[in-house]
Amino acid sequence: MKLSVIGLGKLGACTAACFAAKGFPVVGVDINKASVEAINQGRAPLYEPGLQELIEAAKDRLKATQDYEEAVRESEISFLIVPTPSREDGHFSDRYLREALGQLSAALKKSGKKYHIFVITSTVSPGTTEESLIPLIESASGKKLNKDFGVAYNPEFIALGSVIRDFLNPDLVLIGESNRFVGDKLEKLYKAVCENKPYIARMSIVSAEITKISLNSYITMKISFANTLANICEKIPGADIDEITRALGADKRISPYYLKGGLSYGGPCFPRDNRAFAAFAAKYGVDAKLAKTTDEVNRLQVNHLAETVLKQIPESARLVAVLGLAYKPNTCITEESPAVRLIEELLQREVEVITYDPLAMDNARGYFGDRISYASSVKECFSHSSVCVVTTQADEFKAIDRSYIVHNPTIIIDCWRILDPARLGKKVKYIAVGRACDGSHPAGSRILEPAPLQYKALA
Ligand SMILES: NC(=O)C1=CN([C@@H]2O[C@H](COP(=O)(O)OP(=O)(O)OC[C@H]3O[C@@H](n4cnc5c(N)ncnc54)[C@H](O)[C@@H]3O)[C@@H](O)[C@H]2O)C=CC1
Numbered sequence: 001m002k003l004s005v006i007g008l009g010k011l012g013a014c015t016a017a018c019f020a021a022k023g024f025p026v027v028g029v030d031i032n033k034a035s036v037e038a039i040n041q042g043r044a045p046l047y048e049p050g051l052q053e054l055i056e057a058a059k060d061r062l063k064a065t066q067d068y069e070e071a072v073r074e075s076e077i078s079f080l081i082v083p084t085p086s087r088e089d090g091h092f093s094d095r096y097l098r099e100a101l102g103q104l105s106a107a108l109k110k111s112g113k114k115y116h117i118f119v120i121t122s123t124v125s126p127g128t129t130e131e132s133l134i135p136l137i138e139s140a141s142g143k144k145l146n147k148d149f150g151v152a153y154n155p156e157f158i159a160l161g162s163v164i165r166d167f168l169n170p171d172l173v174l175i176g177e178s179n180r181f182v183g184d185k186l187e188k189l190y191k192a193v194c195e196n197k198p199y200i201a202r203m204s205i206v207s208a209e210i211t212k213i214s215l216n217s218y219i220t221m222k223i224s225f226a227n228t229l230a231n232i233c234e235k236i237p238g239a240d241i242d243e244i245t246r247a248l249g250a251d252k253r254i255s256p257y258y259l260k261g262g263l264s265y266g267g268p269c270f271p272r273d274n275r276a277f278a279a280f281a282a283k284y285g286v287d288a289k290l291a292k293t294t295d296e297v298n299r300l301q302v303n304h305l306a307e308t309v310l311k312q313i314p315e316s317a318r319l320v321a322v323l324g325l326a327y328k329p330n331t332c333i334t335e336e337s338p339a340v341r342l343i344e345e346l347l348q349r350e351v352e353v354i355t356y357d358p359l360a361m362d363n364a365r366g367y368f369g370d371r372i373s374y375a376s377s378v379k380e381c382f383s384h385s386s387v388c389v390v391t392t393q394a395d396e397f398k399a400i401d402r403s404y405i406v407h408n409p410t411i412i413i414d415c416w417r418i419l420d421p422a423r424l425g426k427k428v429k430y431i432a433v434g435r436a437c438d439g440s441h442p443a444g445s446r447i448l449e450p451a452p453l454q455y456k457a458l459a
Pocket residue numbers: 006007008009010011012029030031032035081082083084096099100121122123124155156157158159160269
């Protein structure tokens with residue numbers, strides 16, 4: 001099978017490299033010339049763990065172009081992985097998909113090819129493929145669905161920072177197909193590419209579109225539940241959120257994943273997918289109260305943290321150090337980051353902020369400008385401020401111990417319970433999100449990771 005991948009961004013570059021590394025010839029297309037050049041020179045167009053190595057390993061089978069005709073001519077399946085930004089009303093915009101599909105369809109018309117398969121991988125609002133994209137392909141190519149071309153909706157469930165591992169070892173391969181031939185082709189492809197044996201769910205296109213955003217909406221609901229529990233635990237001496245979620249997660253009806261109470265979920269996907277689920281339900285006259293409440297709980301979680309922080313600030317120096325700016329560790333992305341929202345809350349209450357993140361300083365500078373101060377290390381933050389909030393589980397933050405502490409007292413608010421209070425020394429008042437702040441919890445963060453799964457999901 002010869003493949004083309006349209007859009008060589010965070011997901012597309014990895015998808016193209018994975019297919020090529022598994023032996024399939026791949027042509028990548030991007031409107032960004034620099035990304036095309038990078039691929040052709042054997043360089044990763046962006047940073048993602050393992051991507052550079054994969055591109056090097058696959059260089060004989062991977063090339064890129066800005067020519068859609070070349071992509072259509074040299075492939076039988078085109079994967080579309082272009083941005084689908086959120087609109088004001090919560091639905092996803094299909095503007096970039098329509099632009100790319102318009103060009104590909106015109107190229108198909110010119111090519112004289114008998115059949116081509118278009119695979120939509122970008123996240124879309126349910127209904128988009130059949131209501132908007134297929135009519136566009138038919139009119140721009142002059143061809144008929146299922147006679148001259150087939151269509152699939154085939155989103156990925158991958159998290160940034162582990163895109164390649166997730167792509168090659170998915171729990172679920174989701175295929176919405178316009179006809180059986182298209183589904184068979186994709187199933188065969190994934191069976192050849194995946195290193196595990198995922199559950200392959202084949203269904204109608206609209207069912208797959210609904211599944212994609214439902215899955216993310218459900219997971220965010222789980223996180224918001226864990227965060228509510230964490231807030232309750234803070235009020236009850238001896239209660240510990242990690243002990244509780246570890247036990248809950250051992251029940252296979254719940255599972256331990258994405259059940260860590262702490263800070264709000266963020267990033268480019270979860271918040272908008274959950275809001276898109278509510279917007280999609282509303283379009284069909286259904287009030288998705290769970291999704292809306294999940295979103296509200298998520299927003300309030302940052303306010304709750306801000307209140308916790310404000311209570312600890314001494315009147316003499318209204319300064320807080322925020323360690324972590326990205327929405328999670330090992331990324332520079334600050335979109336919908338709870339740390340960014342926390343800083344906004346603090347600034348509104350006239351608290352000064354100094355901050356440090358291993359990867360996201362440039363993005364933060366672009367966003368906050370000179371409204372906050374920037375440190376060049378964790379230690380610099382501790383030297384300036386006696387109140388420090390740790391907002392991500394970055395390795396650099398896990399190393400914090402008594403040697404970092406300058407002020408007496410220093411207050412550390414640990415959103416994910418990554419620090420061991422026994423290693424922080426006597427100058428530190430340690431506050432763990434999800435635990436009562438009364439010293440009743442034994443020293444040491446004992447339970448950090450979910451218990452291993454006792455069953456094989458969907459095997
Ligand atoms: N990044 C992720 O973790 C995940 C992303 N997705 C979805 O995948 C889609 C893409 O996301 P990302 O890769 O993160 O976006 P991105 O912004 O990193 O990359 C998109 C790429 O598409 C290119 N592009 C835009 N218009 C084009 C056109 N007409 N022709 C060719 N290339 C074009 C851009 O230049 C860019 O390189 C979105 O719908 C997103 O929701 C879904 C699951 C995970």
